[in-house]
Amino acid sequence: MEWLRIFGARLRGLFRKRQLDGELDAELHAHLELLTEENIRRGMSPADARYAARREFGGVEQMKELHRDQRSIPFFGALLQDLRFASRMLAKKPGFTFVAVLTLALGIGATTAVFSVVDRALFRSLPYPNEDRLVSFGLLAPIERDEFILGSGYVDFRKEPGPFEAVTSTAPGTSDCDITEPNAIRLNCALVEQTFLPTLGVQPMVGRNFTPDEDRPNAPRVALLTYSLWKTRFAGDPGILGKTISLDGNATRIVGVLPSIFEMPTLAAADILIPLALDEDQQRRSEPGRVLRTFARLRPGINVPMAVAGLQPFFERAVLDAPPEFRKEIHLSIQALRDRQVRDARLASWLLLGSVFAVFLIACTNVANLLLARVTGRQRELAVRAALGASRGRLVRQALTESLLLSLLGGVLGCAMAQVLLRLFMSIAPQGIVRLHEARLDLRVIVFTLAVALISAVFSGLVPALYRPAPELLIGKDVRATTRNVLRQALVSAQIAISLMLLAGAGLLLRSLLNLQNVRTGMRTENVLTEAISLGGYRYPTPEQQIAFFSELQGRLKRLPGVTSLALSDSLPPSGQMRSTIFAAIEVPGRPLLKEGTGGMVGWRAVTPDYFSALSIPIIRGRGFRQEDRLPTENTIILNETLARELYADAEPIGQQLRLFRMQGPWRTVVGVAADVKNSGLTVNADPEFYLPWKNDPVESLSTAHIIVRTGTDPKAMAAWMRAEIVALDQTLPFTIETMSQRVGKLAQRPRFTAVLLSLFAGIGVLLAGIGIYGVVGFLVAQQTREIGIRISLGATSRNVLTMVLLNMVRWTVAGAAFGLLGSWLSSRFLESLLFEVRAHDPFLLASALFVLLAVAFFAAWIPARRAMRVDPMIALRYE
C-alpha cells in the first residue's frame, strides 16, 4: 500500500505545484539565512558568509529540480506541461485548429457511425453462449433459399445427430395467432421443439422450458412469452407463471418468460413460443413430411467441413426421400448462424467499413499535412529547444501531445457527428443492412472511437513529430527542407489515389442503383395502393366466413370515390413469396414428360379479373379473366409470356389444354397470355408464371389476400378511406396499406443504402483531398515567394509562374491518379456481386471519376497558384 500512498502524495504535488514551489523557496531561503548568520557569528564578512553558506548548501537549483521531480510524477508533469503548451498553440491559431478538428471529426465521426452499423452484422457476438458453434443446416433446393429438412428424415436423425452436440428444429417462419381474451391481438407464434432453447443455450428468465411431454401431439397447450410481450401485454406481471391465456381460442398455460435479449436464430419477429409437437409416426408415414428449419450446435473441435463430411450418410438418405424430380437439384448445406443472418450483407458491410476507413485515412493525411506545415513554420523554435537541451524524445512527445489533443477534440465532435450520421443512415434505408435498427453509440462503439482517435493522433502526428530541426537554423539561415516537401506531396498523391478509388466505387454503385430503379417491372406502379390482410383462424374459422369477408370488403371499397379498378390476389409482384410449382408437374398433351429434374420453378397466383387492369399488365394474346371464370365449373388459365414460350414455343397457346400439379387437377384451357412481370426481385429475369382465377369456392378459399386498388385521386386520401372501411368491418384485424411504388422501392433499399453511403464517403474524400491539395500548393507558394519574386523581376511572365507552380502539382496528381486507377481496377472486382447491369471495369465510369478528381485537383491548386502569379517582386524581395 505504500506505493499508493506515495503515488497519492505525488499526485497531490502535481496539482499544487505553485504553492509547493513557494514553500520550498521559503524554506531554502530560511536555511540559507540561518547558515549565513552562523557564518557571520564565526567572524566572516556578510558577503563571505553568504558565499560560504551557498557553498555549504550545494547547488540550490539542482536541488530544487530534484525536489520537484520527486514531489510529482515527472511523466505527468511533462504531459501537463505539453498539454498546456499544445492548447496554447491551438488557441493561438483558431483557423488551423478549426480546420484540423473538423477534418478529424468528419473522419472519426463517419468511421464511428459505420462501425456502429456493421459491428452488429460482422463482429458483435450473437446473444447465445458459444455462438460460434451454432449452425443452420439442412438441404437447399430450388424452391427454398434457406436450409430445410423434411420431417420424415428428421425424426430419426435427431436421435443420432452425428457431428452435432444438439439439434433442434422449428416450423419455417412464424405463424399468425391471436390472443383472444380479453381483447384480441394478433401475434407472431413460433413453433419450436423442446430442444430449441437448450440447443441455443438460452435459459428462460423466469419459469422453465417445455418438457418433452409437452412437445407431443395432443399434449396440454403451453407457451413461453417473449420479454416484450410479457411487458406490453401483461404489464410485466410477476405472477404470470401458470396463468392460462386463450390462444386462438385454446386455453394455453404460460410456463416461462424469455430473457429480454432473446432473438430467434432466423431473426424473425416472434412474440410467443409454442411446442412444435412433431408426431413421429405420422412424419415417418407421410413422406416427405413437414418442412422444418433445423439448427444445431457443433461438438467442440468440429468445424463446418468436418460436419458436412459427417452428415453425408444422412444426406444420401434424405435425397432418396425427396421426390424424384428434386434429387439432382438438392444439396447439403451447413453454415454458421451468423452467416445465415447476415447473408449477402457481409460484402456490403466490409465495403462500407473499408471505404469509411479510406475517408478516415484521407482525413488523417490532411491533418498530418497541416501539422507538417506548422512544424515548418516553427523550425527555428524547435532548433532553439533542441539547442537548450530538449531531447529528441521530448520533442517527439510534445508534437504527439498536440496531435493527440487535436484527435481527442475531433473524437468528441466526431461522436456527435456519428449520432447525426446514424440517423441519416436509418432514414436512407431502414432495411439497409441486417440489424441496422439496433445500431447505436454504446460503450463498445465509444471505445472503438477512442481507439480510432488514438490511431489518428499517431498517424497524423508522427510524421511531423519525427522532424529534426537543422542546427543551421540557429544562425538565422533559411533551410529549405526538401525532403518534407516531397513527403507532403507524396501524402497528397496518396489522398488522390484513395479518393479516386472511392469515387470509382461510388460511380459503379450509383450506376447500378440507377439501373435498378429503372428496371421495367412489367406493370405501372403509380397510383396503385395495396393492402395486405390476413384473416385469423379464430375469428374466421370457415372458408365461407373468409369468402364473405372478402366479398363484403370488395363491395365497400368499390363504392369509394376515385377507385378505377380493384382486384384481389394471393401474392404481389415483385417481392417474391408467390406460390410455385415445378415445371415438370405441368402436363401438356403431346409433350413428353421430363425424365428427370424439376425443370425449374413456375410461380403462380390466384387473381380476380381486374388484376391485370389494376396493375396495368398488358394481355398480349387472348383475353383476361372474366367474372364467369370464377365459377367452380370453369377451368381457365392465363400464362405469362415466358411460360407460354417454354410450353408451346411458337405455336398458338390460346385454346390449348394443360393440367397442373402433377396431373391431379382438371384440364384447363389457356385463355390468355399476359406480359412478363418481375416476380422475384428486381435483378432476376422474369420467371415462368401462370394465373388462376380467384374463385368464390370454399375449396380454394384463402385467408390471406392482397387488395390492389388503382385510383384516380390522391393515394394518401385513398389510403385513409381504405383504412376506415376495414376498421368498420373488423377493427381487430391487422393490415398494411402501402403504395405499389413503396413496395417496389423497398427492393432497392439495400443497394440504395450502400450506394448513397459510398457516394457520401467519396464526396467527403474528394473534398478533403481538394483541401489537402489547396493547402500544400498554398504552402509551397508561400515558401517560394522570394524565388517567384526573383523570377518575375528577371522577366518571367505570370504565365511562366503559373506553369511552374502547377506543373509541380500535376506531377504528384498524375502519380496519385495512376495509383488510384490501378487500385480501382484491382478492387472493383470485389464489387461485382453488388452490381446490376454494369460491368465492374466500366471504362466510362472510371474515366468520369478520373475527370471529376482531376478537375477538383486542378481547381484546388489553381487558387493558390493565382496568388503566386500576382506576387509583387518588390515586396517579395524585401521579404524577411
Add this chain to the structure above:
Amino acid sequence: MAPPRGEVLQGTLDLIVLQTLHTMGPLHGYGIAQRVQQVSEDLLKLNQGTLYPALLRLEQRGWIATKWGASENNRKAKFYSLTRAGRKQLLAETRSWERMTALMTRLLSGTEGA
C-alpha cells in the same frame, strides 16, 4: 584506507534524519543539518541541500510530518517531526542496521584472524 570524510551512503541518510528527529524532537531543515554535522564531528560530508529531497521522501512515506513555525531568530520555518509510523520505521531500520554491522564486524574480524 578509509577516506577521512565519508560520503553519505544511499539509504543511511534516511536513518540519520529519523534518528536525529527522534533524539532532538521537532527540528527545521537547518537544525537537522547542524545536528548531523555536529554529531558526525564533520566526518560526514553533507551537502546540506541534499537533505531536502530526503525529507520530502520521508514525508511522502508518512514517516515524518511537517508544520510551519517560527525559528530561533523568529523567522518562518518548516519544522519536521517524527510520526508514529516513523518511529516504527526507525526501530526497524536500527535493528537491521545493527544486524548488518554485527555481521560486518564478525566478518571483518574473522578475516583478520585468518
